[in-house]
Amino acid sequence: MGLIKETAVINKPAVITDKDKEELRNRITRDKKEMVLHASFYSTPKCWGQQQKPCVPRDFGESSFVCVCNSSYCDDLPPPTLPPEGQYLLYTSDRAENRFYATQDFFAGREAGPWSRSVDLTLDVDQQYQSVMGWGGAFTDATSLNILSLSPPAQDLLLRSYFSSSGLEYNLGRINMGGCDFSWRTYTYADTEGDVELETFELQPEDLEYKIPVIHRALSMSPVPLKLFASPWTAPPWMKTNNDYHGYGQLLPEMYQPWANYFVKFLQSYAAQNLSMWGLTTQNEPxxxxxxxxxxxxxxxxxxxxxxxxxxxxxxTLEAAGYGDVILMILDDQRINLPDWPIEVLANSTASQYVDGIALHWYVDQYVDPKRLNQTHNLFPEYFMLNTEACEGTGPLETNVVLGSWERLENYAYDIITDMNHWVTGWVDWNLALDMTGGPNWADFNTDSPIIVNQETDEFYKNPMFYAMGHFSKFVKEGAVRVGLTGHGSQPSALDYTAFLNPDGTKAIVILNRSDEEVMMTVGVSDRGTLALTIGPRSLHTALFA
Structure with a gap:
């Protein structure tokens, strides 16, 4: 693996086709980049701007490649240095060869000149929509176990990849309250039969030895406060109609109050570990x-x-215990439940006073019209919507882990753009890191993750999905506002885009091209001129400018 191979001179074909030449160029480019992983020093090519460390690619035979990290090296993305007024930065990831490839260029005049364009957009920062809450992933039991299975230097590089100023700068983190499917056993914090007073309530080794230490390390690396929120998967079995952790079962009515008390116990127990919760969801996928x-x-x-x-x-109960300011989100389930579920809950004036937002999962989004998001916002504009879980590899015919899948990047980016263009305020991924099989998962329901850990080689692999998240989280900050980005005339169906105004006044435009065709695009920007962009096939871009 990884070293440039000598070109054989025997059995050379009489004619070298253009396809042969292209394959050779691609192989040499990737082999050169992979040599960086084993070099004693690193020299960043000029084309990688902002002094970032480039991806070291590895091909696992899928549609694209992963970026390889180990205990001594990992690609990164330092905070961008904005160019002078009249210029912009463009970050590109594509199926063929690039991850966060940075270029800098000038705005064109108001007319795009010689550009023969197929897409013409106009940015309108005065047309403003929802504020952005942020981006993140989940500190599950499996995530924490996988991170800690690496050597300490590799652990640090993985966490920095997500949370540091040279990483994706996540500001949201989800925590499973008690066991979930991505635990290696079933448990809650009060599994003693009949303990309605919760006298035996206590955090478990999964919290104390795994999740909490990892969260503290992420907090120490983050340049911004990390907003943590917790979700329960189940009450203790003895509180339920079926006396089990899973299967068809509901909370017994006489356990409504003990279950509410359980939430307070959780908040108090994590506070004792110097971790305060920003928010809660009422139930994972009810x-x-x-x-x-x-x-x-x-x-x-x-x-x-x-x-x-x-x-x-x-x-x-939360209010009486001093947790009335903790953000409370209802639903935490699929878009198909909109707007009916919020109508049922929020139409009640007593319930609605305790609720702040609506949590959503993405698993059936491809079958459900995003107009339901608009309908929900129009009915309840004072309640935010936040995507709180997403992952690939969940379908019955899908492979759990696909190292290098570009299609999974496209699915992430398309869903994020669609959500944001329909009033969703942010997007939280599922497991931050899984093993080579997509686990552990006690129920054998393994899935994919943006980062896959290879414990045997002390490496971790950044899937294309990692970069899908970064094209938003790195450049669209908490408190940003989505702004108008309007297309003129017919639009290619595989081209998707959205735009934001950051709190510091910078503008970020994210563009996804899911087609195999190159697209010429212009974006008219008031008082700046025109962005004249070549949007390559199967690519994701973020343009950033003052």
Whole structure:
């Protein structure tokens, strides 16, 4: 692996085709980059701007490649240095060869001159929509175990890749409250039968030895405060109708108040570990517990049941315990439940006073019109919507881990752009890191992740999905506002875009091309001129300028 190979002179074909030449160029380029991983020093090519360390690619035979990191080297992306007024930065990732490839160019005049364009856009920063809450991923039991399976230097580089100023700068982190499917066993914090007073409530080794230490290290690296929020998968089995962690089962009505008290116990226990929660969700995927034979941790709720519990138990209990300022999100399930679920819960004036937002998962988004997001926003504009979970490799016919899948980057980026263009305020990924099989997962429901850990070689691999997240999280800051980006005339169906105004006044435009065709694009910017861009096939871009 990785070293440039000598070109054989025997058995040379009589004619070298253009395809042969292109394959050779690509191989040499990738081999040269991979040599960096084994070099004793690193020399950053000029084309990589901003002094960033480039990706060291490795091809696993999929549609694109991963970037390889180990205990001594990992690609990064330092904070961009904005060019003078009249110029812009463009960061490009594509299927063929680039990850965060940085270039700098000038705005063209108001007319694009000789450009023969197929797409013409106009940026309007005065047309403003929702504010951005941020971007992040989940500190699951599996994530923490995988990170800690690496050598300490590699652990640091992995966490820096997500949370440092030279990484993606995540500002949101989700935590499983008790066990979830991405645990290696089933558990809650009060598994003693009949303990309604929760006298045996205690954090588990998964918290104390894995998640909490990893979260503290992420916090120490982050240039911004990290907003943590927790989600429960199930109450203790003895509180449920089926006396089990999974399957068809709901919370017993007489356990509504003990379950609310459980939330307070969790907040207090994490506070004792110097971790304060920014937010909570009421239940991970509440409909799962109404599916007979559901295979991993779950607990069923209807919207009416959730409304009653929030109004009569959880809301008042949090407030009485001094946690009234903790953000509370309802639903935490699929877009298909909109707008009916929020209508059922928020139409109740008592319940609605305790709720701040609506949490969403992405797993059926491709089948559900995003107009449901607009409808929900129009009905409840004072309540934010936040995507709180997404991952690839969940379908019955899908491979769990696909190292180098470009299609999975496109799925991430397309869903983020669609969500943001329909009033969603941010996007939180699922597991930050999984092993080579997409686990561990006690229920054998393994999936993919933006980072895959190879414990045997002390390496980790950044899948294309990692860069999909970074094209947003690195350049679209908390507090940014989505602004108008309008296309004129017919638009290619595989071209997607969105734009933001950051709190410091910088503008970020994200463009995804899912087609195999190159697209010429102009973006008219008031008082600046025109961005004249060549959007290559199967590529993702972020333009940044003052």
């Amino acid at each position: 409909l799962d517990g109404y599916i007979p034979g559901f295979t991993f941790n779950c607990m069923g709720w209807t919207a009416a049941q959730q409304r009653q519990w929030v109004a009569e138990n959880l809301g008042p």
